[in-house]
Amino acid sequence: MIFLEYQINIIYFKSVMKVLVTEDFLIEESALNELKKALEKAGNTEIFAIGHTDNNNEITEINVVSWGNEFMAPAIINNLKQGDVVIHNHPSGNLTPSPPDINLASYLGNQGIGFYIINNDVSEVRFVTKSWKGEERNPIDTDKIKSILGPDGPIAKNLQGYEYRESQVEMAIEVADAFNNSKISIIEAGTGTGKTMAYLIPSIMWAINNKEKILISTNTINLQEQLLKKDIPLLKEVLDIQFNAVLVKGRNNYLCLRKAKAEESDLTIGVDENLDELMTLIQWSKITDDGSLSDLNFIPREEIWDRLKCESDTCLRVKCSFYKNCFLLKARRKASQADLLIVNHHLLFADLSLRANLNNFADLAILPPYSHIIIDEAHHIEDVSTKYFGLKTSKKGLIRILNRLWFQLRKKEAKGVLLLVSKKLNKIKDETVIPVQKTIDSLITQKNELVNLTAELFDEIAKFTDNIIKNEQNELKLRITDKIEESIDWENTVRLKSKEFINSAGIFITNLSRFHKKLDSINNKNSKIFDSNLIEIAAISKRVEEYVNSIENFMFENNTNEVKWIELKKYKKGNSVSLNTAPLKIDTILKEYLFNQFDTIIMTSATLTVNNNFDYFKDRTGISTVEKREIIARLFPSPFDFKSQVIIGIPLDIPPPTQDLFPFHIEPIITEILKISKGKAFILFTSYMLLNLLYSQIITKPELSGITMLKQGDENRHNLLKKFKKDINSVLFGTDSFWEGVDVSGEALEAVIIVRLPFRVPTEPIYEARREEIEKSGRDSFIEYTVPQAVIKFKQGFGRLIRNNTDRGSIIILDKRIQEKYYGNIFLNSLPECRTIIGTKDAVLDELRKFYYK
Template identity: 30%
Template structure:
């Protein structure tokens, strides 16, 4: 490239130069003609103390900068270095604004340069990257980054990343570069300059399109990857019945394979279940190797019997793992011709025609422009078109919602992209596959609809089956949020030229005159609808605040069941009347809008592609509009029997945070009738299905209790828990029910601090209540005894569960505080996790809406709500939490349960009996520290 770049990184005393924060380290790497030619770095005396948290983050302390020059003393050198070069940084506006402020303070003229942000570039050129943090990008490219958060190391890595981005951009097809260049002026940094330069180079080169790409209608995409159908003949290869045969099959392609009798036992159980056309429930402990244990018999059965088998999981991570790892391994193990396909709901895939038309619009909205650029690059990489591959912003997801695939309302024959549609391709692959991998929601959606998405099947494996009942409740439930309602309404508003109705009117006006009176009539309905929606959510917010007043000092995010409000609150009638008006307005406007769409379709027989895309978008909008009407009706006007309805929100941001949700109290009858009753064989498996070795609770909840001849198997983990794990119950902690939350948090912190010091971090602390997590975290942080430890807390530290877990693993001395979602589904093998702490036994709060409704349901059945529901649910979550510690055969660690109810109550034994045999210690703090010291 002809431009010279100065790749800059700063370390500062804080985030705001306007608040008097100063630079403490500066570094610039110079790039010329595509090569790093120089680096300038210096500490800078900020003339103010460096805050403790900055010292902790960067490792830079006051002594390191006391003898360094002030910024004024090096300003001339830095100004000269940056002048006439393109300014590059990771999150460029931060560094640039800081320098501008420092130059101004030093008496220099206004500092103007072209700026390039490597964060923006990363989002475009690496649309599937897990994270765009500098440290994660360095790891992605395997760059050495030995001192993160020090300017010289960060600047050099950023320079290396810029050069890598240059390579990636040059490798893009010409048509993709042209479209990226056309869109890039709407971005925040001068990425357009970068793409123009690359495009200029590309046009002077003659290069063939890579063989795996093609250009269709001006968009470069990967060629169709439709899989060949497997050979449809019965193979002689038979299922490996004996242990010797099983070992011979599995050991072929697994390094250091160790025979697992439990895995063989599970294989036979799955095989018998399918052969005998019966259902089975199999609990397979950690380390059994259940994925292979069900895949191998599934594949033999599917190929030899010419039957499709569905594999359903709860997490996307497991779906990808099955397809990329286990399926590929089994293909090498068995001499059977088979194919496997991953199929998700159509909203996971793009409608390429809608996307193509959206590229032709004048669009200055930052998130949608950035997302278009991400997609253009992604289409040159993806074989699946599955949006789960992408890392989209919240604004990007709004744009995706507009161009997602949701079927054809006109005719797919009118869509020039139909024969290249990712969703149709995924369905074709599924039609030709023996094994189809999907998720619980998709499986449930398929049993509800007449036009089924999945191919016909009668055999299925439901992995992560402990989530299946919850998935069913969520799927059959309803949800309504104020912000989502307002956003949908904004699409219809005639005052916005980018909204749907003005564009639809524009289409109509070419074929007939739209009477002003009609447009005014619809507009007046929409205005009334918006007013009523605002009133509805204002009333709900008032009721929410009144009903949760007693809890607001402890929590901000709260739930309240609507049953109690309806019974006790005289103003509920006003809510219901307002909801009825909303339903009426939605119904009236739906009729008018639908009539407009039909007119547009009828009167424009030779629709341009732009207008065809608009009508498709309008039909999608109508589906969302109709769904909103149904939701309001079923939540407020005509609630269905057997459901629980509740409000949840954050008291600090009402009504924007307000949700109204409903779920069926039980799904057992629905699943028994609509799913299990229509299947020949279903295998349900998980590591946590039993309570004290009994499947009864799970069978009742899932709807299998009434079925005959169900195969039941509990297969223990092969891991030696007696040897590798210890369960410690502190005996010098107060009982949680006898002290205040603050007193309990203080007791927790006083124990956790020395234990964390003894274990050198590597500790996961599981909570059931956010107020206790916050108090414990604050007390430990403020103690000053853990200054060299990284404390990461869900709801306090920024990031998703996955990001928090990765940060925890990245730092040697780290402590992770987690709530509900951390009790299961996270995998931290090896020495990264040596100590697991459970602050309380994981009982759901009795006033939680679903728990309250479930308890009432149990009473109606003549059962004790605690023993029939609350205790089994808590035991299963306890088992899930316990399972976070030992993930591999060589893992070793401690489980500390601070809730003494596990030993002081009769029901506490249920928790102990439900986990693998493990040595139990009732110990004081000093004794715990001795155990840690001698054992870990």
């Protein structure tokens, strides 16, 4: 990216209301005086101020938003709008933009926000990027949308089997209206509505007409592939609009050429047990155009990819000798030229999470600037945002970072950056390096001691967790409540060991930082041979410090809007232990960093309503509290004829799923259903335990010998689905990931068996804490939170069956609570109207036979 810089040496001030700085830069005298007062007050420290401009680009108001120190100041970027100016002083008088200045300026400049550097007496200014105000926006022509999607339109003429759907046109017009009027729209589009086309067409029209990027976020790879391989290519072919769409992937998906070169050079220093895989990746880096994991024909081991992947804290940016050929930057350049940015929810919320950290403006450009968002599969918003605004600290993660410094397994050769530095130092014939070599020996000893302390701390945490929960399960989760934190055992074991760890880690980080300074001095005298090593050491030091801070906060901080818990997984070779935090309520975070920041936000899914209203979604996301925004919620029902295409069966003469005999009663029912449907079925579970039990029983049934049984966990999801679609007499036993994001149309899938209603585990820490929060306010958490969560999942499972207007099949619900409990109607009322058989298992099976054999 090229940055245009302008140097103005002298500013002439006049005692009038408007002070002319240059022909392009006007500032009112009152605003100028405010700026001078702020600079005088700041003294020898840096400030960031926002200059608000009028229609003539004249600065009429100055607001100081951040006070830092002489060298760096945190940048406040929220609440800026196109045409504003960020004014930043350099007290030294050197107006050359620093790398953080350039990064921030580039991000803001793409949004029409200027970035100016001044000295403390405002006698000089440097324009890093200029502000600009966009032209009047061009609204989307809804008549053109109707024409495109009409029965005689370009899509109908080019897409075999195209069906005109009135609900699709209505949704597309709703999306267009959201763009035209900067609305927040919540849209449930039933299966078969054609929602992707309904939002793609107005998105393309807006992006081209107004030269503004549209970000489209999905939760699943399947939907991304549908957009990129099916829908977008079709629209490129049939529309008279030229546009570009790009899939944007996270930084860690890309290989770093500098690291690859450093690894190749370092391999000549000593033996590496990972030589073959490393060399394969290094050679691949020389021929690949893409440089991302998806371009590889194998999946590299995590510890190997860690050594080669792009990372924010090891990136040299414009100073890197591989800058022009950087795979990540190539991808970012393509993204910067695209009209549509396709991302997953994880990357979207990673971007929002980074924006939330105001000190981290070097990485604000994780995604190119955008001001319009479409979030498909929006029912995942709360879960994904909870994860990205939370934190997970594991023993394995911390030890892996420490081992990047130095690691030796038994009698094998040691490896790590300290070893590489040591071998390079040995080649330098200078006595001044001897003390530095001795420091390496000391650091290795300290590092090993810290690894041991880490293991001791997490072992103490595991022991404490085991003692509290006291059961034989291999996976335990212990929520840290006030009662636990006030207990003597917690104070005298876990917290005591934590203090010892934190003190030792602090000393180690200090010593590592001192070593870095000494090595940097030697590096400057020896042709910069340690450049790569210094970057790695600095990154490791920073990450270790972040781990230590997170452990300290977990152990000793008390945030009322935070849920804390310990996860313990038991394996034959040892325990996996992690400390976890997550926001109790995500609504205020979403409001601040999502709903208040973007011009247009469209959230859509086939499953947003519960009992035909959006109350649950609005409450959980906090969207109902957003002020000064027009918010629209629309439900577009599926065009399919569910009354004739679907039969729902609910047998009642079986035990509820909470009873021990439940599996043994439903096994013969499932067997008979599979005989009737001749396979062609999904069996959806909520636990692997029940799945494995029933699979082991049903697979042995001789009457099902002609039916192929597939089980989640035996192969990866993609291969299982491929086999299921190919073998039209197969059955797939699946859990969580098969309830949604799976599209199987035609005769391969004609039955979906829902073993039990998909309630989440009640002891999950984050859900338990949220239920308690609701109860504290005197509300019913089961009806307001637990049931709606299950209904959304239930609707997703139902949606697997009918994918087009010729599909037909059955939904069998083996959880009789849906009929006998007071909340059951909420589930059934949330489905389309279908023919429903409720009665004995024999009655249900008889109706199924009639349905399939007619």
